[in-house]
Amino acid sequence: xxxxxxxxxxxxxxxxxxxxxxxxxxxxxxxxxxxxxxxxxxxxxxxxxxxxxxxxxxxxxxxxxxxxxxxxxxxxxxxxxxxxxxxxxxxxxxxxxxxxxxxxxxxxxxxxxxxxxxxxxxxxxxxxxxxxxxxxxxxxxxxxxxxxxxxxxxxxxxxxxxxxxxx
Amino acid sequence: xxxxxxxxxxxxxxxxxxxxxxxxxxxxxxxxxxxxxxxxxxxxxxxxxxxxxxxxxxxxxxxxxxxxxxxxxxxxxxxxxxxxxxxxxxxxxxxxxxxxxxx
Numbered sequence: 291x292x293x294x295x296x297x298x299x300x301x302x303x304x305x306x307x308x309x310x311x312x313x314x315x316x317x318x319x320x321x322x323x324x325x326x327x328x329x330x331x332x333x334x335x336x337x338x339x340x341x342x343x344x345x346x347x348x349x350x351x352x353x354x355x356x357x358x359x360x361x362x363x364x365x366x367x368x369x370x371x372x373x374x375x376x377x378x379x380x381x382x383x384x385x386x387x388x389x390x391x392x393x394x395x396x397x398x399x400x401x402x403x404x405x406x407x408x409x410x411x412x413x414x415x416x417x418x419x420x421x422x423x424x425x426x427x428x429x430x431x432x433x434x435x436x437x438x439x440x441x442x443x444x445x446x447x448x449x450x451x452x453x454x455x456x457x
Numbered sequence: 458x459x460x461x462x463x464x465x466x467x468x469x470x471x472x473x474x475x476x477x478x479x480x481x482x483x484x485x486x487x488x489x490x491x492x493x494x495x496x497x498x499x500x501x502x503x504x505x506x507x508x509x510x511x512x513x514x515x516x517x518x519x520x521x522x523x524x525x526x527x528x529x530x531x532x533x534x535x536x537x538x539x540x541x542x543x544x545x546x547x548x549x550x551x552x553x554x555x556x557x558x559x560x
Binding site for chain 2: 323339349388399
């Protein structure tokens with residue numbers, strides 16, 4: 291996924307042949323972070339904070355339902371990607387870029403949770419089982435697509451980025 | 458006692474300053490963002506810019522504080538205000554919570 295240009299407020303990207311398929315498959319996984327993961331505070335619960343916790347869950351449940359509908363519409367749009375000799379091109383509005391970032395980051399964070407919240411800097415490795423193995427590529431690919439979107443928003447092309455090396 | 462006419466000078470207070478002062482007086486909650494090994498640093502900076510409308514240098518400063526110190530206080534204010542920002546930050550997948558400001 292390579293940022294090409296910004297035209298009339300739309301960010302245009304070139305996708306490789308298999309990249310477009312991978313992009314769609316990654317998005318299809320949304321949502322991955324369970325609602326119970328979201329905590330409003332790390333302090334001892336009080337009645338005011340119990341209400342705040344419920345409010346947070348209600349708010350995020352609504353947001354995730356809306357994002358899920360947005361993803362379904364996005365994936366159902368057959369004209370979203372235009373074929374090119376190298377693969378396909380697609381362009382996104384600024385608002386669509388924000389939706390994509392939120393969705394992809396949920397997939398990345400949710401996959402990390404499924405893998406046991408490993409911290410590579412602390413020498414922890416992902417918890418890989420038959421059930422969780424699919425989350426490792428999902429986490430890495432979501433991060434790579436996020437990075438391409440952020441580089442486009444930042445005015446750089448993101449060339450030179452590669453996933454961090456693993457032990 | 459006779460009043461003496463003296464020129465009255467009132468300090469010029471901008472609306473932004475008044476709002477900031479009022480915010481500081483409100484019962485305190487902090488919006489805290491916590492470090493985690495999964496969110497990309499550039500993503501965290503981007504979210505701070507979008508949610509708070511901060512310029513990039515300020516957003517990067519807070520992002521680095523999260524990364525290096527484990528947490529950064531992003532906002533102080535009422536419970537309602539803190540909730541608003543926690544909802545926004547968590548909708549982007551950041552580990553943000555509200556905590557009582559005991560300071």
